[in-house]
Amino acid sequence: MTEPAPFQADHAEALVSPSPNHGERKEARTPDMILLHYTGMETAEAALTWLRNPASEVSSHYFVHEDGRIEQLVPESRRAWHAGRSLWKGDADINSASIGIEIANSGHPGGLPAFPGAQIDAVIALCRDCAARWRIAPERVLGHSDVAPGRKVDPGEAFPWERLHAAGVGHLVPSQPVSGGRFLQRGDEGQPVEALQAMLALYGYGIEVTGEYCAFTEGVVAAFQRHFRRERVDGIADASTIATLHRLLSALPAYAG
Template identity: 30%
Template structure:
């Protein structure tokens, strides 16, 4: 893919579908990338919403579950995707960030024996559902998983945006508006996504497995709280950095219903994979 004149072109050199939204501001220089879910099950509903002036909402890109991409504004034009938000001293992240929406129902409700998107009332198949606890919450809930193709395309585009605009980081809507918003949610692999997009994979020390059930903590020491139940013996982790006898790792699989887990573990219980 490539970006030309702030517009996105696919791998065949064709401009992706462009639907100019009326919901936009002036020119700006983006510093961050913010990831969202649509909270609905179809691209059509998001496209219709972003094209409606009364919505007062938009994003730069929408990525469907099959990887299809729609652009709504040039990347140097402000879109209205963040609302009341702040990050690293910046207030009102619309003025500082590119917004990407992924078609995903988000948090689900149970209706009989089916999982339902509460916004459009559409059924979500059981094999697309994960039970997980949001990082800003304490109670597990059901969430629609993102598709592999969708994430693959999102990573490619996000890495291109970071390279083109020198973006400082990739964050979620639930990072910049933690009380109001829950997207992209626990089904989105934020840590590994950020690692691939920002190039952190090149900085990893290596892959290991846990030698026994192992606590993963919020800091380098037993005084810090655990982030989940212990990692089961044989869990694969990627070592990101070390501090004394402790290692900061990224868990490479879903454990205890949690995706994208990062934290500190005792180095002596890691075995080279």
Template identity: 55%
Template sequence: MTAAPDSPLATLWCPAANREPRRDGRVPDMLVLHYTGMESSDAALDWLTREESKVSCHYLVDEDGRIAQMVRESERAWHAGQSLWAGETDLNSCSLGIEIHNPGHEFGYRDFPEAQMRSVEALCLDILRRHPIRAERVVAHSDIAPGRKRDPGEKFDWARLAQAGVGLWVQPAPLGEDQGLGPGDEGQEVLKLQQDLAGLGYGVELTSTYGTGLEKVVEAFQRHFRQARIDGRADTSTRDTLSRLLTAMQATPVA
């Protein structure tokens, strides 16, 4: 295997042990963004390349903006774990994964530096030039594993990426004073919320009941698309933002 990375932006090729062929001949049509959740990028790079870690990713971007590639884009990396998006469960076979170094919520979650965000933006654009990835299929790890994962988190600048042409985004509807829908609520409004979240791609059961699972999905949605308040309640701001996103998604032409 040649040591040249797929992306000319990557300055380090550090092959991971955990990689394999994509199943069923899948080609990447999804991009998943993560944070490392470790105290240093060097430790993250070491862990992501070790066989015993049982994880891997295609790229790692450190806080200075340096990019390392660990798994070929043509190969299946082990980054998504137990996850679901748009009805699919084997997301490792259809996705590319980018780890962005940040200590995360466990070790002092902090803003993503400008140099890092500049490199993430450039890398995403470079990937999109090679792969037909629709805007709604550029997602957070928390989107595909609500309640289990929180990365890259509410400090990540999704709006910036969208302005550059990466991912789906609308201006979030302003916060209000209403409590909206929440745990224990039932009925047609809850069902409509579940249908809309599922329409965007989230794994949601259509039960008409606002249970813990739906609360976690709403939190994940807010962490990505309405970051001003993350409380798991579907207030008017949350539901309006979701409606705007669905409209924007439907208006996006299919490649």
């Protein structure tokens, strides 16, 4: 197997470990999104080997080890293959729009282990650097589960989005505490479901406004909870979920004030 060509790291703290799995960003796009993943594999070494194997046809721009070491696999100017079938704000080519960051963590298969502090510090520094260089808006720092609800669940509900937000990375609001009250769930129909779907779509989720709380709607709600209301991830739109979604939309720059 021919070794992929070396390149100059875009992030000063990254060690270059080239992957052959990349291509041109379509329509000469530049990245305007950062997409975070967990590896979901037993070891970092196995995940890194897979991302650099041409047979896998997957890759990411960066790989962050548990101890905070960063490896760059694909130049930021190139289209890494990390998002798969995804959608955000009507855009189906998330790979051309994004910088993909794989974070070594066994995730749900491994029982959702905590992300070490040094690793999260490195993710924050990397995201801040990428966002500054490419002028990526905070609300465009997302999880894989956001753009592929029902299909992907990473980086998972154990990922500390609050730490990132406190350091200026990502868009977040304090979640409404989980309590009782009215809720929407699979099988419900009507205007309240339409309103929920419309709000989710307005934020960016790839969901149609049908008025039917179907299995896919449940998956989108679970994806929203996994990122923005992590206390309970069950796909049921309770009062806490809906209030948190309202707050999130109100906090967007386009809707503030």
